Amino acid sequence: MEEQALLGDEAAALGAIHAGLSAAYGYPGTPSTEIMEYLIENAKGNAHIPDTFHASWCVNEKTALEAALGVSFAGRRAMVTMKHVGLNVASDPFMNGALLGIKGGLVIAVADDPGMHSSQNEQDSRFYAAFAMIPCLEPRNQQEAYTMTREAFDLSEKFQVPVLLRMTTRLSHARAQIKTGPKRAQNPLSKAGDKTQWMLLPAYARRNYVSLIEKQPELLAWSAAHPSNKLDLDGRDTGLAVITSGLGGNYYEENLEDFIKSRSGTIPARLHIGVYPLPEESIRRLCEKAERLIVIEEGQPVIEERLRGILPHRITINGKLDGTISRTGELDPDVVRRGLSLPPRPGALNSGAVILPKLPGRPPQLCTGCPHGDSYETIKKAVQELDPAEGHPNTAINADIGCYALGATPPYSVPESIVCMGASVGMARGAAEAGIKYAIGVIGDSTFLHSGISSLIDAIAADTPMTLIILDNSIVAMTGCQQTMVRSDKFRPLILGLGLKGEHLIELEAKKQFLEENAAKLKKEIEYRGLSVVIFQRECLEAFRKRKKNEK
């Protein structure tokens, strides 16, 4: 087939399609979003992709994974996409899914974000794969993203387990040419025969867990023999061993020439790890004669932390744990260079001819005219006018994840907490029950549906004296304007259906000209000693632009 220049995310998506994908589900989250966008774009089939398949966004990662389990149960191939923190949301079906007799191949594509370019933490999904005892594939370039995804489906069916495909930001969002292979047909519909493999009643689950444990030696043998776990010993200096994984391998190779020069021509022994479980035997062989081992891995010290159980204590291990490689942040060629004790490359700045002036930071901001800006102005005004004697300690403004999180920095500086999808609602409730008089939760429309709604059910049941503010911009804006599952006009009946009193469900138009009016109405609800929901509505500017373009 022809060569195409694709993002790592797109390459993984195309790999899934060419593997005979029947259905894909996900929740948008940077850097994973483009996997599903590519799948949705091609789901109806086209000249390059003749078959049709199903691809859609879901309300959250848990529902996405559960839908994919249903596809697998029916014998067909399914993919789920999410970002690393999304796997926390899906962790219940994820951990249990490992105990099922997976029928149609099930691949869970998770994009990690080391460096927290647009995330709350740096958690490494390889831990989750090890925790669930399922295989993990870690592509290091766009070509591998394509081929490994294809392989992941076969592997899943062979071992009857879900397979985790671990992407990282840099691969997800970098573009390069790839070579594709012929497309495989979709599996025929064929429901799982043995129901006991799919029912985690204690008696069955215990048996399934034993069978998962029994699969481990076979999985280890598979990973030891896998060409992506490449052990290079011949003609190498075996006194120094290097383990690389994922993109760490690329950055190591970027510096290799200089590294070899700095060691008067000798090349260290090396193992690159591309698939897990950890190939323990290869690690032992790599380190047989080594006095020192350098571990370069993208993300958290997943490999490094396991080495002490594998290797004798005399070997010095340098990596993230001792700070040889920066413990936090994304790897890049320069971080790895420092880790190899190489001096910085000479650059234009080193000559001393140019002294840079101090450069101000330029953080991202809400778009000029964004509805959230007006909503935050309103919240600010309402809160300022609350009973002054109560003062600041008696209000708590708990916000959530989305464009509106940008309201945490000047000029708005409104939110006081941002934790995870949906947390704003539960935190406002907790703050109220801890005794804070004016507890406020701020959440977006998509985030509300994602996982805020369940906490609202709690709060309504308890009639917590708090105010939930839903910033309804009619779209999932931050990740590029995906459609929300429930349209704005359905929010009112939805929330009333949960049992909220109609007089305390207020809808306001988030516009500058209504600032005074809206702030007064909001203040009244904040002061009300029961539960109120205030919905600020106005379409996101980007969504508006997109909609107008499509209408043309």
Added chain:
Amino acid sequence: MKKDIILAGVGGQGVLSIAAIIAQAAVSAGFSVRQSEVHGMAQRGGAVLAHLRISDTNIASDLVPQGGADLVLSMEPVESLRYAAWLAPDGALVSAAEPFVNIPDYPDIAVILRTIALFPVNRIVEAAELAKEAGLSRAVNMVMVGAASPFLPLKPETMEATISAMFANKDPSVAEANKKAFNLGRAAAE
């Protein structure tokens, strides 16, 4: 042959589309290309950076190492200096002249331009003006693609063909204006 390029600017200025045009032209000229982008609405109005590597041999890393860039191309003066550490000793620093002021502490533009002029190979391009001259004030991006082109291993004809292909389904005058913008940018940087 290997050319490493850093593309800089502010979110919304079209840095990624510049990267895409150069990458596309490089692919059609038969080079291997790796292009790393910054995604997500979170970058609205924030500093944006893309790495672009063009080579006729294998490219290991998606990211350009510091001190390794043959070209830093920026849509904005302050942003060009932000990535100066990436510039190789003989690399070119090419920046649009017009500041993008969306922060309260934007430094004295005269100081910034003077600093850019200190780099051994530098170009400050009046991109907005040249775009207007080309008859399409939106074509600032294309002026900067042109300004990059003397430092790229790509023939101007290849680049023009790429630009034509991009606007193939638009009114022919759009492609013409963009090509004019490209050539004005190129002339300014040569």
